[in-house]
Amino acid sequence: MWPLSRSLKPKQLLPLNGDETLLQQTAKRIGLKVELSRLYTVTHESHKFEVKGQLAERYPGALHNVIGEPVAKNTLPAIAIAVRKIHALDPGAIVGIFASDHAIDDEAAFFAAWDAAMRVAEDGYLVLLGIKPDAPVTGYGYIKPGDVLNKTDAAYPVQEVEAFVEKPNSVLAQQYLSQGYLWNSGMFVLRADVFMSLLEQHQPKMYAQINAMGDQPTLAEYGALESISMDYGIAEMAAKVAVVPVDMKWSDLGSWESIYQKQPKGADNNVTRGHVVASDTSNSLLWAESGVVSTLGVDNLVVVRTADVTMICDRNRSEDVKLLVNQIQDRFPSMTETHLTVQRPWGSYTVLEEGGHFKIKSIEVSPNSKLSLQSHAHRSEHWVVAEGTATVINGDQVLTVKTNESTYIPAGNKHRLENNTDQPLIIIEVQTGERLTEDDIIRYDDIYGR
Amino acid sequence: MWPLSRSLKPKQLLPLNGDETLLQQTAKRIGLKVELSRLYTVTHESHKFEVKGQLAERYPGALHNVIGEPVAKNTLPAIAIAVRKIHALDPGAIVGIFASDHAIDDEAAFFAAWDAAMRVAEDGYLVLLGIKPDAPVTGYGYIKPGDVLNKTDAAYPVQEVEAFVEKPNSVLAQQYLSQGYLWNSGMFVLRADVFMSLLEQHQPKMYAQINAMGDQPTLAEYGALESISMDYGIAEMAAKVAVVPVDMKWSDLGSWESIYQKQPKGADNNVTRGHVVASDTSNSLLWAESGVVSTLGVDNLVVVRTADVTMICDRNRSEDVKLLVNQIQDRFPSMTETHLTVQRPWGSYTVLEEGGHFKIKSIEVSPNSKLSLQSHAHRSEHWVVAEGTATVINGDQVLTVKTNESTYIPAGNKHRLENNTDQPLIIIEVQTGERLTEDDIIRYDDIYGR
Secondary structure (H helix, E strand, O other): OOOOOOOOOOOHHOOOOOOOOHHHHHHHHHHHHHHHHHHHEEEEEEHHHHHHHHHHHHOOHOOHHHHHHEOOOOOHHHHHHHHHHHHHHHHEEEEEEEEOOEEEOOOHHOOOOOHHHHHHHHOEEEEEEEOOOOOOOOOOOOOEEHHHHHHHHOOOOEEEEEEEEOOOHHHHHHHHHHHEEEEEEEEEEHHHHHHHHHHHHHOOOHHHHHOOOOOOHHHHHHHOOOOOOHHHHHHHHOOOOOOOOOOOOEEEOOOOOHHHOOOOOOOOOOOOEEEEEEEEOOOOEEEEEEEEEEEEEEEOOEEEOOOOEEEEEEEEHHHHEEEHHHHHHHOOOHHHHHHOOOEEOOOEEEEEEOOOEEEEEEEEEOOOOEEEEEEOOOOOEEEEEEOOOEEEEOEEEEEEEEEOEEEEOOOOOEEEEOOOOOEEEEEEEEEOOOOOOOOOOOEEEOOOOO | OOOOEEEEEEEEHHOOOOOOOOOHHHHHHOOOOOOOOOOOEEHHHHHHHHHHHHHHHHHHHHHHHHEEEEOOOOOOHHHHHHHHHHHHOOOOEEEEEEOOOOEOOHHHHHHHHHHHHHHHHHHOOOEEEEEEEEEEEOOOOOEEEEEEOOOOOOOOOOOEEEEOOOOOOOOHEEEEHHHHOOEEEEEEEEEHHHHHHHHHHOHHHHHHHHHHHHOOOHHHHHHHHOOOHHHHHHHOOOOOOOEEEOOEEEEOOHHHHHHHOOOOHHHHHHHEEEEEEEEOEEEOOOEEEEEEEEEEEOOEEEEEEEEOEEEEHHHHHHHHHHHHHHHHHHHHHHHHHOEEEEEEEEEEEEEEOOOOOOEEEEEEEOOOOOOOOOOOOOOOEEEEEEEEEEEEEEEOOOEEEEEOOEEEEEOOOOOEEEEOOOOEEEEEEEEOOOOOOOOOEEEOOOOOOO
């Protein structure tokens, strides 16, 4: 979903399908069925604070169990570090494993399929949710369903999995569609002890590594795990594996086209977000995250404008945006990694301007929040308070800096920026020095455990 | 040419046709034929400093006679205030009157036509340059040429004007094309005394007003003139009026399509400017004034990205961008008036961010330049030097403020920012107050006479 998603801002953290982010929508959906204190969320360490921030904002009950991966791995290690915690509490617990970046419009169907899956999971099955396809899509793996295991709910019979099938070409996809194959959604339901047994049986090395880990895996521990998916590592080898066919208006929101399809259409069949002025424009997705998007006499386009880039593509080509991202990565690498505005546990900052030896940031500190006690080897910083009141530790001093007052932090000085008020605090920071990179930071104390 | 042109940044001040602005290209062209000290440039007062800055940068010889219009009028008043000055110096001088925002690729043809026009102008004729049309364009007025007056240069016979014809519909335009009519370019050659006589004869009131004016017309004097064009006010009524047909690869650069046509094409017939990443993109004009423009699978588009807006239109519709501008004006009026970066005689400033009661600007002061001595009733300002060394008058004090030092200007304090070095000076300004508008300024002293 570039240019809105970046490696440090993946799509589950974006409001792509309404006012809430996909992560928030997922937490909301799960919370309709289970106590949110029983939700475990696994995310990369670099996203953990934003994940927690988004949950805190809407679904604070889900904050109990947010687990950071010290390094990105595939799905099996991520699932394993969560399931082993559940297993330690209750080996017979039935675990549902769901992606945080999918859209599910028919939640009643989702819950009914989940219930059906649970009935078979009780008996030791690994159960997948299989999406009933509505088109011969080549981008998903398929599942060939077999004999019916259970049909307590006539609308949701649970079937044996006869075969897992790789992503097909378009001819095969057409056959699969006509033969009743299902899309593999990557959503699983199984008992915690069944998961641990399957892991022991099929990935004995990972099983041993997982059991030897402390409560929060270190980079060394987690980095040593094999990067393998739940499908390849366990599901495709399990003897007792089943699938529940479900039609729940599901989308993995894998392209701008899928966003367009999901959103309500306005005049001329356009979907717009932000400041858009469209004239003689039809069938288009026009998304202004920053500034204004203005169009005239165009049709069937995706236009996404952020603070640093505008991406324009034919809607039919939105699957190929990844090709564009490769080219962008070569020429403007930071543009695939991060936005000019970056979320932090204490608020956010925006890079306003960069010169040869200076950088200007706007820093917003949330009420009653503080940055780490830190120092920089290479840069000095000048802070002007544009709005609110700052408490600043600068070397040995503790200062109160009010609107339009300023303070200067020489390179090497230990310092800390705090907002001890109930109002927002906005600081303009002018950095100067020979080296102005985010990694020039020594943290001495941090309430967020960084 | 929105969004690149704004009312405070008209197209002659933009580099739309190469590295130089259209104004600079015009000064260069004129300078190949006459001493630049004999060039008179008439411009709106609000553009005068940027006009002078652009001329100073490349063609300082043209700085002698830049005349500011206190208020925008049509072409006749603007021409009259320049020609009366030339007339005062030399009544028999032949004056060439040229727009500053046209492109002329075949300069030899232009000079030859100008020479031919001069030969007839000597005899008291008002002579127009008439462009030989290459298409039945409906956007220009046409001239019907008549008997040949002079053919000293066989390639450039000067002909009587038989009729001036209004902008035609497409059927008429096709007829005019086949009948050898010419486009009215709005370029004129005539004697200064002939101009003054024609003015006296056809616009006696304006003639009297012009003659009563001081050296620099006041707002009251200039504002009282009728807003009428050279064509309506004089040319169409003159008895002795002639035209030189010329094919000089002329364009008035009236639309993005004309810019596309003029520029050399790169891969896939695209014209690009700035940071552009284009994939499977053809026949398009892709212009990134700020940030990056990235396209995939599109054809025949104009895309222009500035710091505040991205405009996307079908190339065939680029004449209709004015319709879009009307809509933008309703919803985002400042976006049709000015850019986030604004040129000033002493350098430029860029609005980086605006909040409820604060505004952040980056201010660049050219070497050996200074702002006016000024004060603000409603806002305080905090200045941090990001690069260079500033000399600051702040109330009674004169301070030297170096990189990463700062100073605070309370509301009401007289202050002045100076760069007395040979290096650029970059200041970050944080304004706070209840009212943060550019018109909250009292100027006490200004080296640019504002």
